[in-house]
Amino acid sequence: MDIYNIKKINMPIIALRGITVFPDTTVNFDIDSPKSARALEVLSDKNNMIFVVSQKQADLLNPKAEDLFEYGTICTVEQFGQMPQGGIRILVDGKMRGRIVEFTETNDYFEANIEGLDVKEITLNFNNRYKTNFIYDEATGKYKYIRQGQPVIDEATGQEFDTDNLVVLFQKGVVAGPKGTLKMANIGSGQGLLLQKGKLTPINWEKENEDARTILKYPDETEVKFYPGRTFFSIVDEEKDAVYQVPESETQAGEGNASVNQDPAKVDSQK
DSSP: OOTTOOOOEEEEEEEESSOBOOTTOEEEEEEOOHHHHHHHHTGGGGTTEEEEEEBSSTTOSSOOGGGBOSEEEEEEEEEEEEOTTSSEEEEEEEEEEEEEEEEEEOSSSEEEEEEEEEOOEEEEEEETTEEEEEEEETTTTEEEEEETTEEOBOTTTSSBOEESEEEEEEOOEEEETTTTEEEEOOSEEEEEEEEETTEEEEEEEEEOSTTSOOEEEOTTSOBOOOOSSOEEEEEESSGGGEEEOOOGGGSOTTSOOBOOSSSOEEBOOOO
């Protein structure tokens, strides 16, 4: 048994009818089903993150697990509230794609273990003139470090630098001091990415004060576990500075088009 296997995040699910939420989109829609309402009730235990996935058939009012697509989007719930005419309006911010591995609850609400997607290369843009790439090597299970188009050489070994675990934290940098020292906004909490064995997973970070250690957690509040070997941290200002591509097979053809944040869409009525 591999005790260091890739983390699968347990998350409540909202099934969508006639709408799809993609990463980097903010979407609001109305919920009028008991299952979706119940999923929001358990949200507080999941660090305000939820998995939204489209139904295969939009006209199904009471879908089963097999009626949902395999791929969806991990989202943060920005706000939700009761509507005067009944039902709940919810605003979500799409973070990244994910895949349902197995359902753990299908009675009162949908809940499943979600796995990060295959991401073999990520580009970190620090500014217009400077960027780094990390490319996953299937043979070694490690990420090669490329800076300005050239492999980085490990001074200790003389070999190309690689890492088993890659952590990307989103922390805004500000110039402080007369010599232009860069200070990171690393006190408080924020989000980030974890890349291991060719998989990308969202994480959260928190640090109480300058003397405290930075704690990394998955969206289900369990602490991040690293593979044995080297762990490399990189910090960029915000999510848009971390660029990666999802394989074509994981875009889930047939889910429909991304929705814009205009008229709220209806989700399933699972009554």
